[in-house]
Amino acid sequence: MTNLDELERIAKKYAELKKSGNDAELARLASSIVDFVSLPTFSFPLKEGASSNNGTTTYVYVDNVTFPALYDFFGELLHSKVPLEVRDGKFGPGEIIISNGDKSQADAHLGLCVKELQELVHAKKSHF
Numbered sequence: 001m002t003n004l005d006e007l008e009r010i011a012k013k014y015a016e017l018k019k020s021g022n023d024a025e026l027a028r029l030a031s032s033i034v035d036f037v038s039l040p041t042f043s044f045p046l047k048e049g050a051s052s053n054n055g056t057t058t059y060v061y062v063d064n065v066t067f068p069a070l071y072d073f074f075g076e077l078l079h080s081k082v083p084l085e086v087r088d089g090k091f092g093p094g095e096i097i098i099s100n101g102d103k104s105q106a107d108a109h110l111g112l113c114v115k116e117l118q119e120l121v122h123a124k125k126s127h128f
Contacts, residue, residue, distance in 0.1 A: 004045055004067055007033055011069035031125070033073060038122040044096065044114065050103060057106035059096045068093040074117075077124050086120070089113035 014029040036042065045062040052058075061067070071082045071093040078084065083092035088099040088109055098113065100106040 003036065003042075004061070004070065005065070007036060008067045008070045011067075011073040014073055015069055030073070030077070033070075034077075034121055034125050037118055038125070042114075042118060046096070050106065052101045052103050052106065055099065055101040057098045057100060057103055057110075059098070059110065060094065064094075066094040074121065077127075078120055084117065086117045087113045091117060 010029055010033055014026060014033070017026050017029065044059075045065075046059045047062050050057050050059045071084065071091070074080075074084055074091075075082045083090040083097075085091075090097045091113070096110065096113075098106040098109050100109050
């Protein structure tokens with residue numbers, strides 16, 4: 001189990017609680033997700049060997065897991081549709097696509113995109 005598996009579990013609970021209107025618990029869950037994503041050590045569990053094709057590089061999550069509830073949470077938080085577009089990257093529940101076909105450059109761009117996503121998520125912390 002990865003840390004993103006735990007975030008996915010929390011995001012699912014958040015989505016379920018939205019229907020009940022328990023604002024205090026919703027704020028607690030949202031805050032815990034934002035806090036974790038804001039950590040300097042945060043990273044996505046990506047498989048080795050991303051594939052490059054037609055000017056893009058695609059990264060998939062370890063064990064081909066998906067994180068639909070987490071990305072729905074991110075989309076709601078950032079008022080954006082999934083996949084989330086950050087710089088030249090698209091973050092989706094099953095993969096991350098970087099608009100650069102050169103693997104080494106795409107790796108560098110991925111790092112910048114993840115950092116910016118963290119900053120965007122962290123900026124919403126005051127909303128809880």
